[in-house]
Amino acid sequence: xxxxxxxxxxxxxxxxxxxxxxxxxxxxxxxxxxxxxxxxxxxxxxxxxxxxxxxxxxxxxxxxxxxxxxxxxxxxxxxxxxxxxxxxxxxxxxxxxxxxxxxxxxxxxxxxxxxxxxxxxxxxxxxxxxxxxxxxxxxxxxxxxxxxxxxxxxxxxxxxxxxxxxxxxxxxxxxxxxxxxxxxxxxxxxxxxxxxxxxxxxxxxxxxxxxxxxxxxxxxxxxxxxxxxxxxxxxxxxxxxxxxxxxxxxxxxxxxxxxxxxxxxxxxxxxxxxxxxxxxxxxxxxxxxxxxxxxxx
Amino acid sequence: xxxxxxxxxxxxxxxxxxxxxxxxxxxxxxxxxxxxxxxxxxxxxxxxxxxxxxxxxxxxxxxxxxxxxxxxxxxxxxxxxxxxxxxxxxxxxxxxxxxxxxxxxxxxxxxxxxxxxxxxxxxxxxxxxxxxxxxxxxxxxxxxxxxxxxxxxxxxxxxxxxxxxxxxxxxxxxxxxxxxxxxxxxxxxxxxxxxxxxxxxxxxxxxxxxxxxxxxxxxxxxxxxxxxxxxxxxxxxxxxxxxxxxxxxxxxxxxxxxxxxxxxxxxxxxxxxxxxxxxxxxxxxxxxxxxxxxxxx
Numbered sequence: 193x194x195x196x197x198x199x200x201x202x203x204x205x206x207x208x209x210x211x212x213x214x215x216x217x218x219x220x221x222x223x224x225x226x227x228x229x230x231x232x233x234x235x236x237x238x239x240x241x242x243x244x245x246x247x248x249x250x251x252x253x254x255x256x257x258x259x260x261x262x263x264x265x266x267x268x269x270x271x272x273x274x275x276x277x278x279x280x281x282x283x284x285x286x287x288x289x290x291x292x293x294x295x296x297x298x299x300x301x302x303x304x305x306x307x308x309x310x311x312x313x314x315x316x317x318x319x320x321x322x323x324x325x326x327x328x329x330x331x332x333x334x335x336x337x338x339x340x341x342x343x344x345x346x347x348x349x350x351x352x353x354x355x356x357x358x359x360x361x362x363x364x365x366x367x368x369x370x371x372x373x374x375x376x377x378x379x380x381x382x383x384x385x386x387x388x389x390x391x392x393x394x395x396x397x398x399x400x401x402x403x404x405x406x407x408x409x410x411x412x413x414x415x416x417x418x419x420x421x422x423x424x425x426x427x428x429x430x431x432x433x434x435x436x437x438x439x440x441x442x443x444x445x446x447x448x449x450x451x452x453x454x455x456x457x458x459x460x461x462x463x464x465x466x467x468x469x470x471x472x473x474x475x476x477x478x479x480x481x482x483x484x485x486x487x488x489x
Numbered sequence: 490x491x492x493x494x495x496x497x498x499x500x501x502x503x504x505x506x507x508x509x510x511x512x513x514x515x516x517x518x519x520x521x522x523x524x525x526x527x528x529x530x531x532x533x534x535x536x537x538x539x540x541x542x543x544x545x546x547x548x549x550x551x552x553x554x555x556x557x558x559x560x561x562x563x564x565x566x567x568x569x570x571x572x573x574x575x576x577x578x579x580x581x582x583x584x585x586x587x588x589x590x591x592x593x594x595x596x597x598x599x600x601x602x603x604x605x606x607x608x609x610x611x612x613x614x615x616x617x618x619x620x621x622x623x624x625x626x627x628x629x630x631x632x633x634x635x636x637x638x639x640x641x642x643x644x645x646x647x648x649x650x651x652x653x654x655x656x657x658x659x660x661x662x663x664x665x666x667x668x669x670x671x672x673x674x675x676x677x678x679x680x681x682x683x684x685x686x687x688x689x690x691x692x693x694x695x696x697x698x699x700x701x702x703x704x705x706x707x708x709x710x711x712x713x714x715x716x717x718x719x720x721x722x723x724x725x726x727x728x729x730x731x732x733x734x735x736x737x738x739x740x741x742x743x744x745x746x747x748x749x750x751x752x753x754x755x756x757x758x759x760x761x762x763x764x765x766x767x768x769x770x771x772x773x774x775x776x777x778x779x780x781x782x783x784x785x786x
Contacts, residue, residue, distance in 0.1 A: 196784060226783045244783060288780060372780075436769060452770045461781045464765060471768035472733060473749045483585060483669075484758045486523045486541060487493060488784045 194489045196289040197296060198228075198244040198372070198458075199254050202282045203261045204270050204363075205239060206232040211264045212239050218256035224249035228458045237272025238281070242458055244288055251299050254283060255306050258365075262310055267337055267363040277333045277340060278312065278363030285320075285369045288460065289488070293319050296369040304367050308353030313344060313364040316352045320368030326352075329366055337363045374424040374463055375456035376432060378439050379417045382448045385409055388418035391442045395420070395435055402438075404430035417451055431466035461485075491786045493586040494544040494593060495525075495669070495755075496551050499537050499579045500558045501567050501660075503529040508561045509536045515553035521546035525755045534569025535578070539755055541585055548596050551580060552603050555662075559607055564634055564660040574630045574637060575609065575660030582617075582666045585757065586785070590616050593666040601664050605650030610641060610661040613649045617665035623649075626663055634660045671721040671760055672753035673729060675736050679745045682708045685715035688739045692717070692732060699735075701727035714748055728763035758782075
């Protein structure tokens with residue numbers, strides 16, 4: 193089995209699409225890298241690329257992408273509604289096939305050293321974290337770009353790579369290895385946002401819900417519905433059917449039914465295994481039975 | 490996208506495993522062919538191989554396999570509980586990726602000509618059929634090996650390839666192109682076989698059920714359950730969830746619940762699409778969102 197690493201960088205440019213294209217080109221031109229997704233959000237002023245391939249090719253693409261983003265993006269001019277700390281804001285590496293977390297962490301570290309060498313303070317998070325308090329992205333990014341100059345004077349926030357000095361143009365970067373994240377939304381046949389909010393609170397970790405669920409309620413004005421919009425941050429331990437059936441039951445309590453769901457963006461095949469096993473009650477099914485898996489090198 | 494053809498030959502030997510291995514070796518030794526499954530049944534006295542790959546490689550493997558089976562299997566000695574007509578009984582070609590039915594039919598015809606050249610009468614069935622009355626396997630195989638000598642004297646049964654003369658050692662072969670067939674079983678929490686039989690009749694085509702379902706009731710003695718054992722012969726037009734939910738509802742009428750289900754053998758990824766769409770109500774999901782599909786050439 194060939195080794196396959198996935199990478200998902202978030203850069204702080206979502207309005208000037210000429211800049212975004214130039215950065216994206218650095219990924220596209222690397223042989224052996226396959227693009228799964230790319231999207232830019234003007235309101236967030238942020239773009240996300242998703243690509244995978246042989247780990248060395250993915251690392252090369254990521255280095256090229258980051259160097260170009262550092263060159264073209266000026267954080268002193270950046271405004272947007274999404275939390276951010278740097279031009280290359282977050283770079284997540286995700287092991288897909290034939291590669292363990294430890295090996296993926298080595299690639300994240302090689303990327304971190306490269307970016308540090310370009311004069312950007314770098315913090316490692318999730319499975320690449322060097323200290324428990326740097327485990328989670330929101331903790332590292334707290335105060336955002338604007339707090340960075342002060343933060344870097346605090347020895348507790350000495351970067352893992354790069355200078356312990358404020359770089360006004362590029363800010364700082366968070367990189368590491370994490371489990372694939374699943375964006376899963378459930379639409380409800382009501383316009384009552386309070387119901388979506390109530391259900392979001394019921395399923396999400398911080399309010400007593402499922403450990404690996406982050407959720408918010410949203411109004412879908414055009415569709416005249418509301419949505420429980422979620423990130424499932426570990427679909428193995430908190431699988432899709434369990435979350436969906438809980439939402440269905442909570443919604444029924446308000447006389448509301450599930451209108452439909454959305455799985456947004458790329459999803460690993462094994463995230464769907466639990467769906468088959470739960471709803472078909474097919475206890476012994478192996479994903480290797482899927483014919484197409486024989487066609488993967 | 491590379492072209493991928495799947496082939497599933499059934500040969501009339503399931504007891505002498507030395508013979509089966511020699512026949513199977515002819516498939517295994519062809520480069521570019523991937524084996525998905527192989528199984529021998531002593532009661533049926535029959536073996537099935539499932540493999541796929543680039544169409545020319547699959548054709549070469551199938552020719553080698555058939556030549557060896559013709560050499561080693563003697564139908565004058567054959568007994569078994571499964572209907573059969575020849576040493577190489579049925580050879581189904583199934584388009585998997587990047588290949589249309591028409592092109593797959595050409596491969597089935599090239600195989601048919603090859604086997605005809607070895608002195609075996611060959612009939613084309615399903616999408617390769619040359620006449621409407623040769624559409625379905627049971628029609629062609631009616632009367633089995635034992636009826637073949639008389640049948641070949643009838644101009645209505647002139648073979649599509651090979652001599653219109655009885656070949657006692659090899660019998661005759663049926664080959665063609667068909668939709669992937671899905672073996673799907675539903676286990677019920679009862680030992681009452683009459684309930685499984687009644688439900689099997691309710692869902693299967695000939696008794697007024699779903700067009701693409703063949704079903705029988707079976708007792709699972711050891712598990713103290715009964716089973717509705719099915720072939721779904723077109724999972725696109727008669728999808729898994731519809732069949733399962735009908736069985737669940739019919740079983741509930743007898744106070745019986747579904748204990749579990751089985752998907753036996755290789756299954757195409759798109760057969761699972763309807764499962765996701767039905768149970769998750771995920772209307773816009775594309776199988777291309779599955780990360781692993783990007784790894785298929």
